[in-house]
Amino acid sequence: MSLLSASSSRPWAKLNVGLLARRVPRAFLSTVPRTVAGFLEWKPTNSVDEVQVNGYVRSVRAQKKTHFVSLGDGSSMDFLQAVVPADKAEGLTIGAAVRLHGSWAPSRGQGQTHELQVQHADVLGPSDAKTFPLQKKYQTPEYLRSMPHIRPRIPFNSALLRFRSEIITSLTQFFDSRQFVQTHTPILTSADCEGGGEVFDISVDKQSSSSDANSNTHFFRRPVYTTVSAQLHLEALAQAVGNVWTLSPTFRAEQSDTPRHLSEFYMLEAEMSFTDHLDSVMDLVEDMLRHVGNALSDSKVVKELSTRTAEGSSDLASIEEVAARWRGLRSKSWPRITYTEAIEILKNSDEPFSQKLQWGQDLQTEHEKFLAAHVGKGEAPVFVTNYPRSIKAFYMKSNGDRDDELTLGETVDCFDLLVPNFCEIAGGSMREHRLQDLLDSMRQLGMRTSHDDVDPDETNEVASGGNLDWYLDLRQWGCPPHGGFGIGFDRLVCYLSGVQTIRDTAAFPRWHGRCDC
Numbered sequence: 001m002s003l004l005s006a007s008s009s010r011p012w013a014k015l016n017v018g019l020l021a022r023r024v025p026r027a028f029l030s031t032v033p034r035t036v037a038g039f040l041e042w043k044p045t046n047s048v049d050e051v052q053v054n055g056y057v058r059s060v061r062a063q064k065k066t067h068f069v070s071l072g073d074g075s076s077m078d079f080l081q082a083v084v085p086a087d088k089a090e091g092l093t094i095g096a097a098v099r100l101h102g103s104w105a106p107s108r109g110q111g112q113t114h115e116l117q118v119q120h121a122d123v124l125g126p127s128d129a130k131t132f133p134l135q136k137k138y139q140t141p142e143y144l145r146s147m148p149h150i151r152p153r154i155p156f157n158s159a160l161l162r163f164r165s166e167i168i169t170s171l172t173q174f175f176d177s178r179q180f181v182q183t184h185t186p187i188l189t190s191a192d193c194e195g196g197g198e199v200f201d202i203s204v205d206k207q208s209s210s211s212d213a214n215s216n217t218h219f220f221r222r223p224v225y226t227t228v229s230a231q232l233h234l235e236a237l238a239q240a241v242g243n244v245w246t247l248s249p250t251f252r253a254e255q256s257d258t259p260r261h262l263s264e265f266y267m268l269e270a271e272m273s274f275t276d277h278l279d280s281v282m283d284l285v286e287d288m289l290r291h292v293g294n295a296l297s298d299s300k301v302v303k304e305l306s307t308r309t310a311e312g313s314s315d316l317a318s319i320e321e322v323a324a325r326w327r328g329l330r331s332k333s334w335p336r337i338t339y340t341e342a343i344e345i346l347k348n349s350d351e352p353f354s355q356k357l358q359w360g361q362d363l364q365t366e367h368e369k370f371l372a373a374h375v376g377k378g379e380a381p382v383f384v385t386n387y388p389r390s391i392k393a394f395y396m397k398s399n400g401d402r403d404d405e406l407t408l409g410e411t412v413d414c415f416d417l418l419v420p421n422f423c424e425i426a427g428g429s430m431r432e433h434r435l436q437d438l439l440d441s442m443r444q445l446g447m448r449t450s451h452d453d454v455d456p457d458e459t460n461e462v463a464s465g466g467n468l469d470w471y472l473d474l475r476q477w478g479c480p481p482h483g484g485f486g487i488g489f490d491r492l493v494c495y496l497s498g499v500q501t502i503r504d505t506a507a508f509p510r511w512h513g514r515c516d517c
């Protein structure tokens with residue numbers, strides 16, 4: 001809600017209640033706090049003679065002489081009650097953007113001590129109440145997802161946006177305090193970092209009549225994809241400036257129709273150079289998430305989210321469950337077990353999957369949930385390390401336990417971080433920094449590069465990770481031991497807010513078959 005100065009001769013309070021008070025006239029300094037962090041906090045318990053309030057009409061209750069208008073502005077899930085004489089209420093319809101002028105005075109109604117008694121209303125952006133899509137009744141998450149451009153106006157969804165912003169601020173503080181350099185990595189790339197072929201190929205077939213033979217095939221004269229991970233580029237930058245991090249858009253052409261997958265999402269990734277042990281990378285992840293847990297434990301928006309109502313656009317985890325997640329994040333020790341130990345635990349369980357599970361298989365969500373519930377006692381996140389080479393990416397450093405049967409039995413120096421009642425939220429590894437070992441690992445996984453004696457025309461570029469020659473170059477000139485991790489940022493927001501699907505924490509979600517606006 002913002003209060004604005006109408007003219008310099010009138011003592012209107014001028015501030016944006018959602019953010020910072022600005023140029024508050026002297027007369028108001030005693031009544032209006034200079035800094036207010038949310039709408040709830042603005043509402044003073046004393047009267048204020050003349051105020052102007054900007055906001056959106058959330059609902060209207062029209063009586064014969066008076067209209068009761070709930071006003072919100074996205075700075076809080078709360079609203080302000082405005083009492084408007086019926087003859088001044090024209091255009092105050094649900095969804096309208098308005099500026100109300102009046103006085104802040106004690107209320108006789110229930111539910112608030114004060115209300116805005118409106119003397120004059122300006123309708124700045126009218127709204128047709130009949131067609132306004134957000135009605136004050138339960139609307140299914142799927143219906144709301146069909147209009148991502150309007151959905152953020154729901155108070156719960158705007159709180160999620162503010163929450164997301166607070167997490168970014170606390171992560172930035174954390175990495176600053178550790179002297180990590182924040183970097184920007186490219187969206188368009190000629191490499192497939194995960195080597196999984198889940199890239200979107202955005203090379204444009206121009207069908208051009210140009211005489212240049214190359215120009216009518218690919219815009220960039222070679223196959224180009226949207227990035228599946230910033231990691232490889234971060235490794236290059238870490239070799240230049242030391243520890244680096246980024247929070248950037250990431251794209252995966254997976255056909256997974258689950259609450260945990262999006263085709264476009266944000267990934268937070270960090271890379272540490274001159275690092276010999278995976279433990280340092282896991283320590284970093286743990287410290288980072290604990291920092292977020294501590295920094296935001298007093299956050300107003302977190303408190304707001306915990307008072308959420310059924311009006312939210314998403315199915316929500318229970319308040320107790322969300323409180324346990326925050327406790328878990330702040331807990332002192334996070335268990336670290338190996339993949340082999342994890343398989344043993346799962347095989348010894350009474351769960352239906354226990355009989356079928358084999359060493360070498362990737363862990364499914366049901367396995368991860370079981371481990372988080374039992375190893376982490378349902379609160380602390382759990383690191384699972386040393387996965388088999390055959391199910392992990394080519395760049396991961398071998399643990400040196402390779403046997404004669406190629407990849408069978410070999411594990412890599414990596415981890416997945418599992419959080420209770422959710423799924424894998426982060427993954428990281430030591431990177432293979434020795435050229436020959438990296439090439440061996442790529443060959444084992446069937447990837448061919450210019451170091452191999454094969455006809456480039458015969459090479460399936462996507463299966464070979466796209467163009468990785470530059471990545472191999474890094475190993476030729478001063479490549480120290482290094483490691484890093486990536487954490488799905490939208491998943492983190494889900495986990496900490498209790499929203500059950502990533503389709504509701506990303507403002508404009510894209511998944512297989514859906515890209516609405």
Ligand SMILES: NC(=O)C[C@H](N)C(=O)O
Pocket residue numbers: 193194228229230231269270427428429484485486487
């Ligand atoms: N930066 C990372 O370690 C993330 C990793 N490349 C992944 O996509 O899972």
